[in-house]
Amino acid sequence: MNRRQRGLAWGRLLLGLLLLVVAVMLWRTTRLRPETAPGPVVAATADAIDAARAAQHLGEAIRFRTITHQDPAEDEVAEWEQLHAWLQQRYPAAHAAMQRELIDGRSLLYTWPGRDTKQPPILLMAHQDVVPVSPGTEGDWTEPPFAGTVKDGWIWGRGSSDDKGSLVALMEAAESLAAAGFQPGRTLLFAFGHNEEVLGSGARAIAEQLKARGLRPEFVLDEGMLVIEDHPVTQGPVALIGIAEKGYATLRLTARAPGGHSSMPPPETAVAVLAQAITAITGSPFPLDYSGPAAEMMAALAPRASFTTRLAVANAWLFEPLLVNQIAATPSGAALLHTTMAPTMLEGSPKENVLPQAAIARINFRIHPRDSAAGVMARVRAAVHELPVELDWEGQPNEPSPVSSTRSPAWQVLAELAAEASGAPVAPALVLGGTDSRVMSGIAQDVYRFMPVRMRLDELGMIHGTNERLSVDNLDRMAEFYRRLIERAAG
Ligand SMILES: [Zn+2]
Incomplete structure (x- = not known):
């Protein structure tokens, strides 16, 4: 076999494999048909x-x-x-x-x-x-x-x-x-x-x-x-x-500083440290993952969805990134795929010309069933790393x-x-x-x-x-x- 023939043979083999993959994908897709039509609405x-x-x-x-x-x-x-x-x-x-x-x-x-x-x-x-x-x-x-x-x-x-x-x-x-x-x-x-x-x-x-x-x-x-x-x-x-339902936990994030007059501020204030910590935490979102109840929902609905959705769900091993993108396109969809975090409350100085002795933020987490409150805390600690902030739960977290x-x-x-x-x-x-x-x-x-x-x-x-x-x-x-x-x- 010369080089050209070898190339052709490889090409045929790849084409054959590709056709096989497509055939499997289509077969899997057609299997996703509604078993029975939904019954009439009972009067x-x-x-x-x-x-x-x-x-x-x-x-x-x-x-x-x-x-x-x-x-x-x-x-x-x-x-x-x-x-x-x-x-x-x-x-x-x-x-x-x-x-x-x-x-x-x-x-x-x-x-x-x-x-x-x-x-x-x-x-x-x-x-x-x-x-x-x-x-x-x-x-x-x-x-x-x-x-x-x-x-x-x-x-x-x-x-x-x-x-x-x-x-x-x-x-x-x-x-x-x-x-x-x-x-x-x-x-x-x-x-x-x-x-x-x-x-x-x-x-x-x-x-x-x-x-x-x-x-x-x-x-x-x-x-x-x-x-x-x-x-x-x-x-x-x-x-x-x-x-299933998501867990609920609110993190209290506190940055402390000596305080004093805002005309003579130190290089870094409690508010600036707190802002860095919030950015670090929200900059490390929980990964979006197509699994659990959201994947079960998609599998149940795919038979009645468009051909492309059926194709993607039936072949999630290939199209998972696409499915994740689609579902996460809206905030309510994204919430199905991961633990969410939302900074909701901020406290600083009581007066515009007073440096705060404590700057406090509250971040509300909705914990996905695959995560836990301890896992959230570990991720937050890793994210803030060496920033001088205190991390506490506001009340008792509810596990998912x-x-x-x-x-x-x-x-x-x-x-x-x-x-x-x-x-x-x-x-x-x-x-x-x-x-x-x-x-x-x-x-x-x-x-x-x-x-x-x-x-x-x-x-x-x-x-x-x-x-x-x-x-x-x-x-x-x-x-x-x-x-x-x-x-x-x-x-
Ligand atoms: Zn209610």
Whole structure:
């Protein structure tokens, strides 16, 4: 073989390999087809729940101003007491069937004993408290935030979607089942924390109670994710079920200096050192990585995505950098792929002509399930290296949750019912915020975060903002979903 022939042979071999790679890629891509078309949207109004009544009930629940504050002394305890009395009065059959306990002052734990106490219980959660309305924005609301107005197919007010809608839907489901004489096969637990919005103590106290009783739920379902009608990956509706949530930690960064008059500054001031340290920390971001819940979500959605997305997801071994770039193009996408850091607060001198004796910054971290608070601290220490700054946690960091299974029987039931209720394909997801259910990871096998509420991405802003509202249709869909879930999982 001469040189030319050898070259040709190599060329053919390379071409052959290339064609083989392309063939494998295409084969993998075509395998990513939707297994079944999403089922028809179940007419939520057809069945067991009276939607108009449920909507009136949610309106009533919104009128109790169960607003939590950073300082619990500012909470108006009487509002919770009225909510509790109202629940008992509105849901008599459910209260007759379940044992009700007050925990940590204002949190509620309901136990509906199952026929078979050997089976692990299931735990359904919601929270009673709401965030305040930002002072000065009350006038921006179309309907007053605490009037609980029901109008034109909507229930208006603070807490309608976060999270009294869920609480009322759970009680509607329990009431309709109890009134029909339903008895669960396994024990059913409802946990309604009273201070979720301030990362409060209620849910943790409930978790400790359950642990002390030797109760280990097979699964927990809480708020946290919903049905996004315009999901960027498929351009259509997707029911996202949260299988993990990020951790939360705030770092306090302090630079100290002698202080003095700003007319005679030393070469380096506390503020300058602090600025260098912030730049060093934010200049060393956590690597973006295509793995964990985000990769699971992409794998679930790819069959319904464009050909290029399918091609990339099916061949992530080759296209991972491309996928990472695509997903990280938006801040919310990037947050799925790594631990984020956001400098949020700065303190220096109290006066413009006084050198500060301490300059302080706070950096808020949202820790990806693959990282830990200790790992964050180690990275920060390496980044600031020899800069003279003190590093402390502001309060106790919350570690990220474990990642729950997408193969368990509980997942199967949830995914089926979620698809049925929403008419949308189902995908696992990572929750960027925090929910009460994070404290249940230690006592439960799997923890899921989902409600079958359909919303567009541009509607999510109202949840802690102005004009929070929930459609009657969504409330009804939620109550029907919980009812079916209780029948299926605890029947
Ligand atoms: Zn909430």
